[in-house]
Structures are given as structure tokens and as C-alpha cells.
Amino acid sequence: MLVRFSTKPCFRLLCRHKVPAAGFWSPATPGLILQSTSNDVYQNLALEDWIHDHVHLDGKPVLFLWRNSPCVVMGRHQNPWQECNLRLMRQEAIKLARRRSGGGAVYHDMGNINLTFFTTKTKYDRMENLRLIVRALNAVQPHLDVQPTKRFDLLLDGQFKISGTASKIGRIAAYHHCTLLCNTDRAALSSLLKSPLQGIKSNATPSIPSVVKNLLEKDPSLTCETLMSAIAAEYAAYHHTDNHINLINPADETQFPGINSRVKELQGWEWVYGRTPKFSVNATFHVPCEQARLEIQVSIDVKNGLIETFDIKAPGHWLPPEIGNTLNSSFIGSKFCPTETTLLTNMLLRTCPDDQRLHSKWKILCEKIRGIM
Numbered sequence: 001m002l003v004r005f006s007t008k009p010c011f012r013l014l015c016r017h018k019v020p021a022a023g024f025w026s027p028a029t030p031g032l033i034l035q036s037t038s039n040d041v042y043q044n045l046a047l048e049d050w051i052h053d054h055v056h057l058d059g060k061p062v063l064f065l066w067r068n069s070p071c072v073v074m075g076r077h078q079n080p081w082q083e084c085n086l087r088l089m090r091q092e093a094i095k096l097a098r099r100r101s102g103g104g105a106v107y108h109d110m111g112n113i114n115l116t117f118f119t120t121k122t123k124y125d126r127m128e129n130l131r132l133i134v135r136a137l138n139a140v141q142p143h144l145d146v147q148p149t150k151r152f153d154l155l156l157d158g159q160f161k162i163s164g165t166a167s168k169i170g171r172i173a174a175y176h177h178c179t180l181l182c183n184t185d186r187a188a189l190s191s192l193l194k195s196p197l198q199g200i201k202s203n204a205t206p207s208i209p210s211v212v213k214n215l216l217e218k219d220p221s222l223t224c225e226t227l228m229s230a231i232a233a234e235y236a237a238y239h240h241t242d243n244h245i246n247l248i249n250p251a252d253e254t255q256f257p258g259i260n261s262r263v264k265e266l267q268g269w270e271w272v273y274g275r276t277p278k279f280s281v282n283a284t285f286h287v288p289c290e291q292a293r294l295e296i297q298v299s300i301d302v303k304n305g306l307i308e309t310f311d312i313k314a315p316g317h318w319l320p321p322e323i324g325n326t327l328n329s330s331f332i333g334s335k336f337c338p339t340e341t342t343l344l345t346n347m348l349l350r351t352c353p354d355d356q357r358l359h360s361k362w363k364i365l366c367e368k369i370r371g372i373m
């Protein structure tokens with residue numbers, strides 16, 4: 001498979017808006033294949049949106065190939081507390097991203113390839129793209145049994161999911177992006193995509209869990225690089241275009257003006273957590289009390305990631321009602337987030353009477369509350 005690499009496609013000739021010139025791009029080429037040099041999920045998602053918003057795709061579809069260091073990418077209308085194990089993600093420094101397309105939450109690492117098919121809205125065709133991937137896979141390994149489903153997943157051997165799809169359709173442009181599991185850490189995938197929380201009520205989009213498999217488990221001689229080259233070659237053949245893979249750096253503000261502010265937005269708490277559809281949590285904790293265990297109930301409403309109502313129900317002999325009320329009202333308006341809860345708790349402890357027993361109860365309670373965030 002002969003795929004040539006080069007680094008500077010010229011976006012000026014492609015763009016709907018004026019951007020600085022860079023490198024080469026033949027306007028006669030009926031398509032373009034790009035590959036990101038970055039493994040940062042926020043930069044790659046920002047580049048997708050940049051291309052969607054700036055590039056003139058009429059008669060020039062674009063295929064963008066990218067891989068990320070370990071992260072979870074949820075859909076635009078999802079609830080991260082419901083979809084993933086946030087505590088584990090923080091512990092392992094796994095990034096969390098919210099994409100602009102809908103659908104469920106997936107895990108990415110360097111063993112997972114992402115493919116984004118950009119077209120005009122009228123040329124948008126997910127099944128055509130998936131069939132192209134299947135042809136590419138069969139060109140590398142004719143014995144692979146891979147089929148697209150009605151949900152636009154790709155299944156290996158009729159049962160194992162190897163690819164999930166999502167898309168964004170704009171006024172003029174559209175993109176279909178999908179994953180391809182080559183050699184992903186499946187243990188990490190399943191532990192990170194499992195929320196330990198019960199008792200969340202929301203209208204957020206739920207993910208549809210599947211049994212997944214890596215293509216390399218089927219054929220250990222495959223590599224992500226071979227598969228990307230095969231897909232690029234098939235894309236070039238199908239679109240009668242050059243099979244150059246143009247390497248691009250999404251951090252390059254001179255090629256992609258405004259990209260860095262898009263990256264910042266995608267990294268921000270307001271986008272990742274604050275865009276979660278309104279939800280409520282009901283949790284029950286047990287706290288030690290003399291030789292017994294007491295039950296404490298907490299109900300929280302969260303809107304835009306901020307606590308809207310907070311109601312803690314604890315036996316009056318354990319937590320004096322006026323302290324419970326202070327806790328309830330002080331949480332209102334703060335972020336549903338453990339760091340913010342720690343700050344709040346420390347501040348409250350400084351203002352409350354110097355009662356060591358109360359302090360320790362308060363700390364236990366706040367630790368439990370942090371545990372659900």
C-alpha cells in the first residue's frame with residue numbers, strides 16, 4: 001500500500017473564510033486526507049470543528065485521521081457522572097471530553113483510530129463511509145468478517161463492536177466520525193465507562209453498552225499504521241483523489257486561526273461538566289454512630305453543573321438541624337465537583353463553633369458527598 005506523507009496542505013484555497021497561506025494544496029484535487037500530529041483529544045476535537053466551520057467541502061470531501069492518548073469522549077447531551085467513573089479518571093489522569101456530536105461515551109487510547117468524514121450536508125452518507133472502512137479492512141485481511149449495523153456500529157464476527165459512530169450536521173457542512181478499535185486497553189475501557197453512582201435521574205442521552213473487541217485480537221499482525229494507510233488508500237481510490245496523508249498540527253494557529261480558543265473552550269469546566277443536562281441525585285450514606293450505623297439521605301438537583309437544591313436528611317441527634325440547614329444552603333450555587341466541595345467544607349469548618357465532634361461528623365459527611373461527584 002503506497003501512501004505518501006507530507007506536512008503542509010494549503011487551507012487558504014480550501015477555506016470559506018480568509019486564512020493565511022501554508023504549503024501546497026491543489027484545488028483540482030477532489031478530496032484531501034489529513035492526519036493529526038497531536039494526540040490531545042481537545043486539540044483534535046477543536047480541529048474537527050474548525051474544519052467543519054471553515055473549509056469549503058463542495059466537491060472536496062476530507063478524511064481526517066487521529067488518535068488520542070487515553071481519554072473518555074462523551075456525546076454532546078450526556079451526563080459524565082452517569083457515564084463514567086470520574087474518580088478513577090482523576091486518579092489515573094484520564095482526560096474527559098465532551099464532543100459536539102451526539103451519541104454515547106467511548107474510550108480512546110493510542111490503540112483506537114478515529115476517522116472523521118467531512119462532506120457537504122447533501123453528500124453526508126454514514127453507510128457509504130462504513131462500507132469504505134470495511135473494504136479497507138478486507139484489503140488488509142480478507143478473512144475479517146466486519147459488517148455495519150443499522151445503528152452504524154461496525155461488528156466483528158456478527159457480535160463484537162469494533163466501531164461506534166456519531167455525527168454533526170450543520171447548515172452547509174457535515175461530519176461523520178467513528179472509532180476503530182485496533183489495540184485498545186479493553187480493561188481500561190470497561191472500568192472507566194462504568195459509573196459507580198446509582199440514583200441519578202436525568203434526560204441525558206444514555207450510552208448503549210456493547211461487547212467490544214480489538215481487530216488485533218483477531219489478527220495480531222495488524223497495526224494501527226497499516227489500518228490507517230489502508231483506509232487512506234481506499235478513500236483515495238473511492239474519491240479519485242491523491243493518497244497523500246497530509247500531516248497537520250492542530251496547535252498551529254497560523255494554519256488554523258482561532259483554533260487555540262476553541263481548544264480552551266473544549267477543556268473548560270463549563271463545557272465538559274457545565275453542559276450536562278439538568279439532573280438530580282439521590283444518595284444514601286451510612287455513618288458510624290456509637291456501635292451502630294446511621295442512614296443519611298442526600299438529594300441534590302444540578303443545573304448547568306451547579307447545585308440548585310441540596311437537601312440532607314440526617315437524624316437530629318447526629319446532626320443538629322441548624323447545621324444541616326447551613327450545609328444545605330451553603331452548597332447552593334456551587335459546582336457539583338469535589339474540589340469545590342473541599343473548599344466549601346474547609347471554609348464552613350472555619351466559621352462553625354469549635355466543636356471537635358461536629359467537625360469530624362461534618363468531615364465524614366463531606367467526604368461521602370465528594371464521593372458522588
Ligand SMILES: Nc1ncnc2c1ncn2[C@@H]1O[C@H](COP(=O)(O)OC(=O)CCCC[C@@H]2CCSS2)[C@@H](O)[C@H]1O
Pocket residue numbers: 073099103104105106107108112114115161162163164165166177178179180181189193206207208209210211212
Ligand atoms: N473506542 C470505542 N470504539 C467502539 N466502541 C466503544 C469504544 N469505547 C467504548 N465502546 C463501546 O461502545 C459503547 C457506547 O456506544 P454508543 O453507541 O452509546 O456510543 C458510541 O458508540 C459513540 C461513538 C462516538 C464516536 C466518536 C468518534 C470520534 S470522537 S467519539 C460503550 O459503552 C462501549 O461498550
